[in-house]
Amino acid sequence: MSLASPVVAATDGGGGFWESAYPIIPHPGELIFGFIAIAILYWIVAKKVVPRLESIYAERTAAIEGGIAKAEQAQAEASAALQQYQAQLTEARTEAARIRQQAQEEGAAIVAELRQRAQEEANRITAAATQQIQAERQQAMVQLRSEVGRLATDLASRIVGESLEDEARQRRVVDRFLGEVEAGQPVQGRSS
Numbered sequence: 001m002s003l004a005s006p007v008v009a010a011t012d013g014g015g016g017f018w019e020s021a022y023p024i025i026p027h028p029g030e031l032i033f034g035f036i037a038i039a040i041l042y043w044i045v046a047k048k049v050v051p052r053l054e055s056i057y058a059e060r061t062a063a064i065e066g067g068i069a070k071a072e073q074a075q076a077e078a079s080a081a082l083q084q085y086q087a088q089l090t091e092a093r094t095e096a097a098r099i100r101q102q103a104q105e106e107g108a109a110i111v112a113e114l115r116q117r118a119q120e121e122a123n124r125i126t127a128a129a130t131q132q133i134q135a136e137r138q139q140a141m142v143q144l145r146s147e148v149g150r151l152a153t154d155l156a157s158r159i160v161g162e163s164l165e166d167e168a169r170q171r172r173v174v175d176r177f178l179g180e181v182e183a184g185q186p187v188q189g190r191s192s
Contacts, residue, residue, distance in 0.1 A: 149174030 026034070152174055 145174070145178055148178065152177055 149171070156173065
């Protein structure tokens, strides 16, 4: 058997030009049916599928562009918020510095006032103590004068041998004696 025999056998069928010469070429009815099917398929794709794909593409494009716009808007808002935050932070720092300065000034004023009050209180206490010391000194001087006068009178009575009970005389002698002692003059023996 040869190879040419099946080809010859196929061409011998008497089916016409289309069938005998080129077995790969389809039948004209099949070609027409294929063209009509492709045209219908093209029309369906062009009228139904492509517009749907374009609308989906447009929606995605819009969504992406909207997302980009939203991102840009969010970035602008974040930038504005950052600037506002920095302005508030600067204002807060300025306010804190002002409050700190005011607190320092108030603290200095309070310290000065407390020092002044303490000085006034110390002066008052010192003045009261000085007055009390003066009063106690005066009281001690009066008591000492009285005691010295009594002792001097007793001593003078013993030395002179006479009684110096006369109170007026006794006072004169004591006052004269104490006056001389206070003046720093030597005590002289005088009789009244």
